[in-house]
Amino acid sequence: MEKLKDYFKRYPTSQEVYENGGQLFHNRGAADSYGKGETKKYTRKEVTASDTGAKPETKEAVILKIKETEDFATIPYDELKVWTKILELKPESNSKENVLKALSDYKETLKDE
Numbered sequence: 657m658e659k660l661k662d663y664f665k666r667y668p669t670s671q672e673v674y675e676n677g678g679q680l681f682h683n684r685g686a687a688d689s690y691g692k693g694e695t696k697k698y699t700r701k702e703v704t705a706s707d708t709g710a711k712p713e714t715k716e717a718v719i720l721k722i723k724e725t726e727d728f729a730t731i732p733y734d735e736l737k738v739w740t741k742i743l744e745l746k747p748e749s750n751s752k753e754n755v756l757k758a759l760s761d762y763k764e765t766l767k768d769e
Contacts, residue, residue, distance in 0.1 A: 660703045
C-alpha cells in the first residue's frame with residue numbers, strides 16, 4: 657500500500673494506477689504487456705480512503721444513495737463508477753453514458769421491490 661500512496665504523491669493529477677508483478681504502470685496496456693501476472697487497478701479514492709481510515713461503502717449504503725438520487729448526472733463520475741463496481745453492475749463500457757444507463761436501469765429494478 658505504501659507504494660501506491662507514494663505513486664499518488666508523485667503524480668498528483670493521476671486518478672488511477674495499474675499494478676502487475678509488483679510494478680506500477682500509468683496505463684493498463686503497459687501493465688498487461690508486462691505479463692508477470694494479473695493486472696490490478698487502484699484508484700486514488702481507494703488508496704486515500706484506506707489512508708484516512710474511511711470505510712469503503714457498503715452495497716446497502718450505495719442502494720440507499722441510488723434510491724435518493726434524482727439525477728445521476730449531479731454525482732461525480734468517479735463515484736458512479738465505484739457504485740457500479742460495488743453493485744457488480746456490468747455496463748457495456750466505462751463511458752459516462754453507459755455507467756449512467758446501468759445505474760438508471762438498476763434504480764428501475766429497485767422500484768419493483
